[in-house]
Amino acid sequence: MPRIELLEQIYTIVEQIPVGRVTTYGRIAAMTEGATPRMVGSALRNLPAGHQLPWHRVIAASRKLADHGGAERQHQKLRDEGVVFDRKGRVAFDLVWPD
Template sequence: MKPDLREQILTILAEVPLGRVTTYGRIAAMTDGATPRLVARALRELPAGHGLPWFRVITASRKLADHGGADEQRRRLVAEGVLFDNRGRVAADRLWP
């Protein structure tokens, strides 16, 4: 991945407000050519101790992606006041931007 594209992704990620979520696709659309998969890749490659709110990024269906950190992601989102419906989806009004 091009370093400037990774930088765009991480800059956008840092802007996602507390208690809100965004999708891989929404982040991709705000860049100069990233795809949702590239956004996911950038998040997977974050170094330990980075401090970025990776957990605020969900799928287009407003669910958590199936990955090893999903339980931690849910825990962090709930701690910020983000709730899930009985189908595991986040309310549409929590989407940013």
């Protein structure tokens, strides 16, 4: 499958993540026709300026934020949406989408 089609699938899935919920790179990859979790991360790292995708709702399988330059901004955006982190920095499993 051409890369552009996988990017479109990834972006379509990310658009659907509800406010106050998160999903993982792996869950998104599994919903596509061939993307890997690493490809999902790359797609989100390379979003064009001015995009409206809720990239901040995508987290690592450990339910923690990935270690990247935007991690503090991501943490704040999620807190602003009501996402709660435990003392180990994990998001509650019941907030992972889809159910």
